[in-house]
Amino acid sequence: MSWNDFYRRRNALLATLDWCERNPGEAIxxxxxxxxxEAFIDRADLLRxxxxxxxxxxAPRIELALDQAARRPDLDRVGAVSGAWHELADAEPTLRRVLDQYAEVEEEGLRRPAAAEQRLLALAAGLVEPDEPAEDIVRIGAGFLAMVREQQPERVEMQPCASLWRRRPVTALLRRLMTA
Known part of the structure; x- marks a missing residue:
């Protein structure tokens, strides 16, 4: 891809998001x-x-949140990752709304990119280990993402933990809930 292609795609993507902001809920x-x-092959390519x-x-928001959580042992990774996701959803509401709107309609076109988000969330939150089966990581990440979406954004913060030993039971509980 040349720089001209990159800028053409970026500008088309931003123009689409601008249109979606002015026309919420309508099909692109x-x-x-x-x-x-000219920039994208089809709607699925645009959505990818x-x-x-x-x-x-x-990814950088999660990295920053985890860095902050690492400096304060009273904060947990799950809350840090949840907070980063909601922070971005608040900063990019149109992008998040469009992805959610087309997640069901264009499921096949977005399955792999959505799995990448689910893997990122599961690994960053510490719910899985990198050497676990990829299907398990994606499934647990999907469950975690569903829980994150259900949370009220104003209540999502890096929650204090009484001590480090409490993190493992919480993680184990979340894993059990997501695999059930």
Missing amino acids: PFFDLTGID AMQYRWLLLL
Whole structure:
């Protein structure tokens, strides 16, 4: 991909998000928006680019939240990761809404990028180990993501733990709930 292609795709993606912000809930008119059909093969390609943008914005937020949690032993990883996800959802509401809107409709086109988000969340929250089977990591990450989405954003913060020994039972409980 050349730099011209990169900028064309980025500008088309940003123009689409701008249109989606002005027209919430409406289907993206892929062929009616100028430049989108030149930058992306189809709607699924556009949505994969949006999911990739989400991941690019999410990963550093999670890393920062985990760094803060590591400096304060009274804070847990699960709360840090949840807080980072909600912080980004608050900062990028249109992007999150579009991804959620098309998650069911374009399931096949977004399955792999969504699995990447689920893996990132499960590993960062410490719910799984990297050497566990990939299917298990994705399944646990999907369960964790569902729980994160259900939380009220104003209540999501890095929650204090009384001591380090309490983290393991909480993690084990979350894993059991997500695999049930």
